[in-house]
Amino acid sequence: MASVIDLHCHSTASDGKLAPSALVERAAGQGVEVLALTDHDTLAGQQEARGAAERLGIQLVSGIELSCVWGGATIHIVGLDMQLDSAAMQQAEVAQLEARKQRAHTIAERLSRRLHTDIPLAEIQRYAGGELVGRPHFAQYLVDQQLVPSMAVAFKKYLGAGKPGDVKANWPALEQVVRWIVDAGGIAVLAHAHLYKMTRTKLRACISDFIDAGGRALEVSYGNMDADQQRRMVALAQEFELLGSCGSDFHGPNRFGLDLGVMPAFPADIEPVWQHFRSA
Known part of the structure; x- marks a missing residue:
């Protein structure tokens, strides 16, 4: 389905195929009204994206996708609605870029x-x-x-996996990444949790630690997530009383058949994260 809100996408500032301004233009063409550019571990595309959003009348929410480690696994945390010029965000970007x-x-x-x-x-x-x-x-x-x-x-x-060039970065712990987002005034979202190769028990433990660190939301409508995956994420959001977030995780045209704003319908019984943005 087409959504007017997309809170997870990437530009050439990280591993996307479109420049930030071109990404915003494509989002406008897709009917997206609220957009968060969440490049991996960098804020480099935010200023260019904001200029395009103001020109096209799109509400741009500040965003980033930060890599971290929990239980030996690499986890991604999306930060939304942060103060970009905060000391916490500057520290996060420096640390993540050094790890890369x-x-x-x-x-x-x-x-x-x-x-x-x-x-x-x-x-x-x-x-x-x-x-x-x-x-x-x-x-x-x-x-x-x-x-x-x-x-x-x-x-x-x-x-590829298991080959010489398959190197894991020395990412910080989940607690540190969530703290950076919270200290910057933002909302931490556990990204695409349905894709982590964890047992239900381990995923619940991860979510519990995420909440203890200050995390508040879970992606419950995501790109090509299927109905069963969405049901599981909705159940976890309800169990842990988490806000829900949504995003296409768009990287570029023809990647997995995704496009900006394309994702399953947002579940009616989950409180949306965007209702807690400062601009709301």
Whole structure:
């Protein structure tokens, strides 16, 4: 279904395909009226997105998606309606970007050893073009240097799960990430919890710790979430008395068939997170 509210999407400031202004323009074309740009671990696209939103009459909610660790698993927390110039947000962005830089450095070192050739990180950063460096940039470099025949082979042999380039960043604990968002005046949302490979008992423990840290919401309407997944998330939101959030997790055209504003209908019996925004 089409929603006029989309609180989870990405631009070229992280791993999306559209520049922040182009993303906002596409959202307007899709009928979205309230949008949160939630790039991974960076606020770099917020100013450009705000300019476009003001021009097009869209309400832009400040947002970010922060990576963290809980129980040995990487978890994503969406921050909404934060004060972007707060000390907490500045600290969060610096810490997360440093973790990503260290990860990129480790990937370059591992690939250099495995391929017996220098993989210059500076060159990979050029491929990123100002975006956060990720495995796709390494894959494209390997293809262009004729070290592999295709992106698919690059991931299959060197960058996919369990391969040398599959490096986990040294993310902070869940409690720290939630605290950054809360200290910045925002609302912490546990992102796409239906996708974490956890037992129900472990997921409930994660949600409990999330709440203890100050978390307040759970994504209950998300991109291509199916009906059973949504029922489970709604039940958890009700059990833990959490607010509900929604978002497409749009990264770009043709990615998983998603588009901005496209997601299951928001459940009528869950209190929406946007009713608690400062601008509400």
